[in-house]
Amino acid sequence: MSGRSSRVIPRRSHSSGPAFGKDLLTVGAIPRSEIVRLLRAAARLKTMQRQGVSYQPLLGTTLGLLFEKPSTRTRVSFEAGINQLGGQSLFLSATDIQLSRGESIADTARMLSLYMDGLVIRTYDHAIAEEWARHATIPVINGLTDLCHPCQVLSDLLTISEKKGSLKGLKIGYVGDGNNVANSLIEATAKVGMSISLGCPSGYEPDQRILDLAREEAALTRATIEITENPHVAVKEADVVYTDVWISMGREREQSRRLKALAPYQLNERLLSRARRDAIVMHCLPAHRGQEITAGVLDGPQSVVVEQAENRLHMQKAILLELLGGKKVKGK
Ligand code: CP
Ligand code: NVA
Numbered sequence: 001m002s003g004r005s006s007r008v009i010p011r012r013s014h015s016s017g018p019a020f021g022k023d024l025l026t027v028g029a030i031p032r033s034e035i036v037r038l039l040r041a042a043a044r045l046k047t048m049q050r051q052g053v054s055y056q057p058l059l060g061t062t063l064g065l066l067f068e069k070p071s072t073r074t075r076v077s078f079e080a081g082i083n084q085l086g087g088q089s090l091f092l093s094a095t096d097i098q099l100s101r102g103e104s105i106a107d108t109a110r111m112l113s114l115y116m117d118g119l120v121i122r123t124y125d126h127a128i129a130e131e132w133a134r135h136a137t138i139p140v141i142n143g144l145t146d147l148c149h150p151c152q153v154l155s156d157l158l159t160i161s162e163k164k165g166s167l168k169g170l171k172i173g174y175v176g177d178g179n180n181v182a183n184s185l186i187e188a189t190a191k192v193g194m195s196i197s198l199g200c201p202s203g204y205e206p207d208q209r210i211l212d213l214a215r216e217e218a219a220l221t222r223a224t225i226e227i228t229e230n231p232h233v234a235v236k237e238a239d240v241v242y243t244d245v246w247i248s249m250g251r252e253r254e255q256s257r258r259l260k261a262l263a264p265y266q267l268n269e270r271l272l273s274r275a276r277r278d279a280i281v282m283h284c285l286p287a288h289r290g291q292e293i294t295a296g297v298l299d300g301p302q303s304v305v306v307e308q309a310e311n312r313l314h315m316q317k318a319i320l321l322e323l324l325g326g327k328k329v330k331g332k
Contacts, residue, residue, distance in 0.1 A: 023133040024319060025126075025141040027150045027187040028213055032221070034322075035157065035191055037268050041318035042158050042311070049084070049314070061117040061324050063087055066132075067143065068094040068123045069249045073285065074143045074151065077312040078120050078320075085317055087324070090116065091229025094123075109135035118324045121145075124250050139323035146180060146250060147207060153184035155315035157192065159308045160240055163280050168193040168221075173238030173275060175199040175231045175265045175290050177212040177258070178206035181244045181284050186225060190214040193221035199234030200227065201261045231265045238275040241302075243267040243292050259291070268295040272302065280304045 020030040025034070048055055063082040065075060079089040099108050109132050112119060118139045121129050126147035133140040142150050161167050165175060172189055174182055178200040186206055189196040198206060205227055218225055228234055235241050246262040247255055272281065281293075281303040289295040298305065 012328050022138075022323075022324060023142075024150060025129055025133060025142045027153055027184050027191065027209065028217075030150075030191070032191045035188070038154060038318045038322065039158055039161060039313065041321065042155075042315040043162075045160075045255070045317045045321075046311070046314040055084075058082065058320065058324055059086035061085075061087035062090055062115070063320065063324070064090045064092055064112055064116045064119045065143070066092045066094060066097075066112075066119060066121050069144065071122055071143065073309050073312050074120070074122065077309075078141075078143070078316055081313050081317040082320055085320060087117070087320075105131045106135040111184045113137040118320065119120050139285070141319065141323065144180060144249075148184040148187070148210070149284065150179045150184050150187075151312065151316055151319065152181060154319070155311040156185070156242075156284070156308060157188055158311045158315050158332045159282070159304055160194075161279070162307070162311075163304055164239060169195075170239040171195045171197065171237065172237060172240040172242055173199070173235035173270065174242045174264055175234050175267055176243045177204050177246050177248065179244060179248050180226075181242075182206045183210045185242065186210055186214045187217075188315070190218040190221060190223050190225065193223050195224040195226075197224075197226040197228060197234040197236075199229070199236070199265060201229060201265065203263060204258075204262035211290065231271055232274050235271055235279075240282060241267065241272060241275045241279050244284055245286070245288060246292050262292070266291070267297055269294065269296055269300075272297055282308055285309055303321055 020034050065078060082089050113136045118140060119136055120141045120143040121132050122143040123129055124146050126145040129142050129145050152243060164170055174185060178198060182198060183206050186196060187210060215225055246258045279302060281297055282294060283305050285305055287293055287298050289298055
């Protein structure tokens with residue numbers, strides 16, 4: 001099968017461009033209705049792939065990936081995804097291009113926009129991703145910043161809806177570092193009407209501005225957001241129990257302080273027993289068995305981390321269709 005993206009994501013009649021702007025930098029910037037649309041599209045793309053259906057509406061497009069931090073899942077799932085949709089990828093290591101010798105983001109973004117159709121950025125400060133988006137005339141997708149990891153969490157919503165049948169009214173218990181993944185989870189749960197309780201030690205809470213904005217959103221969807229220092233409170237009766245690494249990329253120098261502060265927040269069998277019996281266990285990976293999560297829990301029957309990683313591919317294909325699918329394909 002071939003054809004335009006409209007066969008998987010119906011275009012809105014009143015607009016020819018993506019409904020949430022040129023770029024995807026945060027989940028908070030995506031309207032709730034668009035999250036639902038992305039989830040539906042991702043589910044359809046997953047079914048099509050399972051059925052061996054070839055669907056290449058992005059033929060002739062090029063997706064650049066500019067990564068300043070390591071990556072396995074994000075890089076490979078975006079590269080595979082654009083290829084499956086008929087396009088091609090170009091991986092750019094920040095150390096190999098003139099950026100490393102002082103060329104500005106503004107100049108680089110303008111140049112890359114002439115050669116490519118979209119750009120995935122993985123960087124440190126979120127303001128850097130915003131700068132790329134400001135200067136690029138092509139869509140910029142956040143492949144992880146210190147502040148948030150939107151593609152991860154949008155994919156996670158797909159996994160949760162597959163496992164639980166719906167999203168609204170469910171409770172996520174997140175334990176550990178209030179990091180980029182936690183911040184995106186807060187934004188996403190508030191949008192879709194899920195409750196979230198975060199068990200984090202003092203000094204490792206999520207971003208305050210994200211919390212404030214998400215609380216406004218949560219008031220509309222009847223979601224709740226709780227921050228507690230008690231990990232048992234966070235996972236109590238949870239439908240989904242989620243954790244992530246204690247030492248995110250760029251935080252290596254804080255290792256000993258973090259290991260000490262976060263030790264009581266390990267997701268182990270005892271902590272998991274506080275959640276609902278049918279709770280699923282999630283982790284964005286890579287994981288450190290014996291640190292933030294025990295091997296028994298990560299590899300146990302409640303863990304869905306493998307499907308979670310697979311769903312990166314399907315959700316990101318939906319994102320690529322949404323952001324790149326509306327443009328006139330070169331040479332056509
Ligand atoms: N979860 C995730 O983003 O993994 P990578 O760092 O391997 O891309
Ligand atoms: N919080 C982790 C996520 C890795 C995918 C980090 O930023 O390193």
